[in-house]
Amino acid sequence: MNNLEQARLERMQIMDDVNNNRQPKRVPVLSACSTWAYYYKGYKPLDGLNNDEVLAEVSRAIYTDFYWDVVDIGPAVFHHPDLYEVLGGGTFTFTEEGLHQTRPGAVNVMEPEEYPELIKDPYGYMLKYILPRRYALFAPDVDFKTKYEGVLKVFAVRDRIAKQIKMHDDIAEKEFGLFNAVNGMVLAPVDFILDYLRDFSGVMQDIKRRPEAVRDAGMALIRYALDGVANVKPEAGKTLLMPMHLPTFLNPRDFEKVYWPSYKALVDALVERGHIVKCAFERKYEHLFDFLQDLPKNKTVGIIEDDDIRLVKKKLGDRMAIQGGLSTQTLYYASKEECLDIVKGLIDDLAPGGGYIFGTNKSMIHATDGNPENLKAVNEFVREYGVYK
Amino acid sequence: MFDAEQLKQAVGDLDEDKVMEILREFVATNPSQEEAQQAVAACQSGMAIVGDLFEKEEYFVGDLIFAGELLTNAIEILKPVLGTASSAKIGKIVLGTVAGDLHDIGKNIFKSMAEAAGFEVFDLGIDQPPANFVNKVREVKPEIVGMSGVLTLALESMKDTVDALKEAGLRDSIKIIIGGNPVTKEACEQIGADAFTTNAAEGVKICQGWVK
Numbered sequence: 006m007n008n009l010e011q012a013r014l015e016r017m018q019i020m021d022d023v024n025n026n027r028q029p030k031r032v033p034v035l036s037a038c039s040t041w042a043y044y045y046k047g048y049k050p051l052d053g054l055n056n057d058e059v060l061a062e063v064s065r066a067i068y069t070d071f072y073w074d075v076v077d078i079g080p081a082v083f084h085h086p087d088l089y090e091v092l093g094g095g096t097f098t099f100t101e102e103g104l105h106q107t108r109p110g111a112v113n114v115m116e117p118e119e120y121p122e123l124i125k126d127p128y129g130y131m132l133k134y135i136l137p138r139r140y141a142l143f144a145p146d147v148d149f150k151t152k153y154e155g156v157l158k159v160f161a162v163r164d165r166i167a168k169q170i171k172m173h174d175d176i177a178e179k180e181f182g183l184f185n186a187v188n189g190m191v192l193a194p195v196d197f198i199l200d201y202l203r204d205f206s207g208v209m210q211d212i213k214r215r216p217e218a219v220r221d222a223g224m225a226l227i228r229y230a231l232d233g234v235a236n237v238k239p240e241a242g243k244t245l246l247m248p249m250h251l252p253t254f255l256n257p258r259d260f261e262k263v264y265w266p267s268y269k270a271l272v273d274a275l276v277e278r279g280h281i282v283k284c285a286f287e288r289k290y291e292h293l294f295d296f297l298q299d300l301p302k303n304k305t306v307g308i309i310e311d312d313d314i315r316l317v318k319k320k321l322g323d324r325m326a327i328q329g330g331l332s333t334q335t336l337y338y339a340s341k342e343e344c345l346d347i348v349k350g351l352i353d354d355l356a357p358g359g360g361y362i363f364g365t366n367k368s369m370i371h372a373t374d375g376n377p378e379n380l381k382a383v384n385e386f387v388r389e390y391g392v393y394k
Numbered sequence: 395m396f397d398a399e400q401l402k403q404a405v406g407d408l409d410e411d412k413v414m415e416i417l418r419e420f421v422a423t424n425p426s427q428e429e430a431q432q433a434v435a436a437c438q439s440g441m442a443i444v445g446d447l448f449e450k451e452e453y454f455v456g457d458l459i460f461a462g463e464l465l466t467n468a469i470e471i472l473k474p475v476l477g478t479a480s481s482a483k484i485g486k487i488v489l490g491t492v493a494g495d496l497h498d499i500g501k502n503i504f505k506s507m508a509e510a511a512g513f514e515v516f517d518l519g520i521d522q523p524p525a526n527f528v529n530k531v532r533e534v535k536p537e538i539v540g541m542s543g544v545l546t547l548a549l550e551s552m553k554d555t556v557d558a559l560k561e562a563g564l565r566d567s568i569k570i571i572i573g574g575n576p577v578t579k580e581a582c583e584q585i586g587a588d589a590f591t592t593n594a595a596e597g598v599k600i601c602q603g604w605v606k
Contacts (some may be wrong), residue, residue, distance in 0.1 A: 106545070205499050206463060206499075209459045209460045210460060212460075213460050251456070253455075254454055254456040259456065292454070333546065334546075334581065335580075338578075338584065339580070367546075370545075370546065371546050372547075
């Protein structure tokens with residue numbers, strides 16, 4: 006076994022310990038350094054989309070120039086404009102630089118009266134109504150041959166995306182002894198309704214006007230979410246990533262009524278299958294901490310975005326591992342000394358007892374998400390200072 | 395007529411059925427334009443209750459979104475009896491989501507709350523380049539410019555917009571407030587805005603303070 010392989014196995018053990026909320030050998034330094042890598046090397050994300058050499062160059066640069074133990078999200082992108090071009094629609098649009106965003110007006114393709122049909126048969130409902138409304142390729146008047154050829158093209162683009170992700174993962178593993186800790190992605194059922202069926206304004210009207218329907222649709226969509234990761238085998242050190250979108254905006258009464266039942270049931274089911282679920286608590290969750298205490302003990306990791314992470318440790322630290330602490334804003338605007346001070350405080354307060362993963366509070370997407378000099382300094386610091394003695 | 399206090403409270407409670415029932419009954423009595431304005435005012439006072447409950451963390455952003463919807467529907471019902479009379483405005487705000495950013499939920503929440511507080515809001519929309527802010531400021535001469543954004547790249551666009559307003563010689567005649575997920579004190583200083591907020595209700599209060 007070579008040194009890199011040994012380093013990788015040691016890091017997998019560290020992540021396995023920390024994900025299970027145990028004390029690892031040292032505090033892992035996690036990279037959520039995604040498309041920031043392109044800006045760092047003077048490119049734009051678009052430059053890497055169809056150019057494997059650029060992707061390889063920026064991947065090598067961030068893993069050479071900065072210390073890491075593990076990667077959650079690398080520079081290989083999941084959303085490719087060609088995919089939506091072939092499908093003739095979709096919920097995303099791309100900036101000139103190649104960053105994707107939800108396209109305004111593109112999400113809401115479901116009528117509120119259609120909840121009973123969605124609840125009765127989610128797959129059938131989506132095939133019959135959602136696909137044709139969302140994608141020109143699946144419109145009723147498109148002939149079978151065109152659809153068939155279109156679907157082949159979709160597979161080809163998806164294959165290209167998968168190859169780029171694999172290329173990045175291979176570089177990280179074989180050249181740097183790192184590994185991609187995201188085993189798969191899963192969306193909470195009610196977030197699926199928000200993100201892909203009803204959009205913000207729609208889902209909020211539904212929550213106020215027909216809360217039971219939203220709750221029941223969430224329960225019906227659990228199977229859909231589970232099917233999406235049915236082929237993912239649990240692996241030590243890896244997690245399923247669940248970005249959470251709606252709860253930060255819901256009052257606890259609405260959360261309990263409509264979101265919590267299917268979210269809790271889904272997490273339980275995934276844990277039952279041997280997974281650890283990493284929930285990205287986007288924005289603030291303080292008003293929902295009481296609920297989170299009922300998640301399966303030591304089988305979830307929380308990415309803490311804007312909450313007071315010390316408070317999270319205090320309230321939830323005996324139940325789940327936590328990740329984050331360093332705001333991308335601080336990393337971009339503050340001085341190196343200020344960053345180092347903050348990070349020392351994080352290790353002092355959050356590392357004791359284990360269950361802490363050092364990283365930024367958000368993925369680093371744009372140039373404004375971090376100053377390279379600061380990033381270099383804090384990662385090196387944690388590497389040295391975060392060792393359990 | 396209608397019970398203004400009851401209408402205000404129903405809006406504050408986000409009790410849509412009750413608000414609609416009161417307003418339908420009211421419109422059926424064929425009220426005068428002045429009476430219709432009073433109904434609008436009662437709904438707007440209800441929005442102030444919503445804002446207060448939001449600040450007390452009784453309500454969350456989802457409730458604000460629904461409140462905006464509720465207010466729009468209420469005004470829609472009143473439209474036939476509102477006529478052309480309009481209430482006095484306390485100031486003008488040019489508002490937009492900055493270049494490169496397509497998010498509008500936060501901007502729209504701020505807009506409906508600012509309008510309910512008596513501002514005339516000129517909403518440029520999303521993904522607005524600096525030149526559009528400059529042109530609109532020249533045209534309507536507002537007291538306030540509000541810039542919204544969710545992505546961190548919006549911070550650059552906000553700075554570009556402030557710089558463009560400076561270059562056009564308009565910066566000193568306006569107050570600038572920035573709002574949205576990525577704004578912080580540091581960002582506000584770097585951008586050169588006068589105030590920042592991640593809370594629409596607080597943002598409206600800041601604006602009210604500027605036009606007193």
